[in-house]
Amino acid sequence: MEYAYSILMGIFGTLILLYGLIVFLSGDIELVPKNWSSKISDKKLYARQFGKVIMLVATAPILSAIVALFSSFMMIPAIIVLVGGIAGGIAIGVKLMPKDD
Secondary structure, eight states: OTTHHHHHHHHHHHHHHHHHHHHHHHOOGGGSOTTTOOOOSOHHHHHHHHHHHHHHHHHHHHHHHHHHHHOTTOOHHHHHHHHHHHHHHHHHHHHHSOOOO
């Protein structure tokens, strides 16, 4: 049970990373949830950038899982990495996404 957090975060992060990779490689706007997509002219570019942002945010749970493996006595560093990574990924992602037309 001491590795449960690491296993779950590793699986969760990997699944999100795979979703972002699929969206990035396909460039299919249909894989982007409708409420997040906006009116844009280049749909393939938008889908690829969305995939990049998802992959960037997915690194936070993966890094948190790695930190939790090496600091099994205290979960605070893993939680800090998780929250900080998600916040940083979203902040960078906002700058990466193309603007509306």
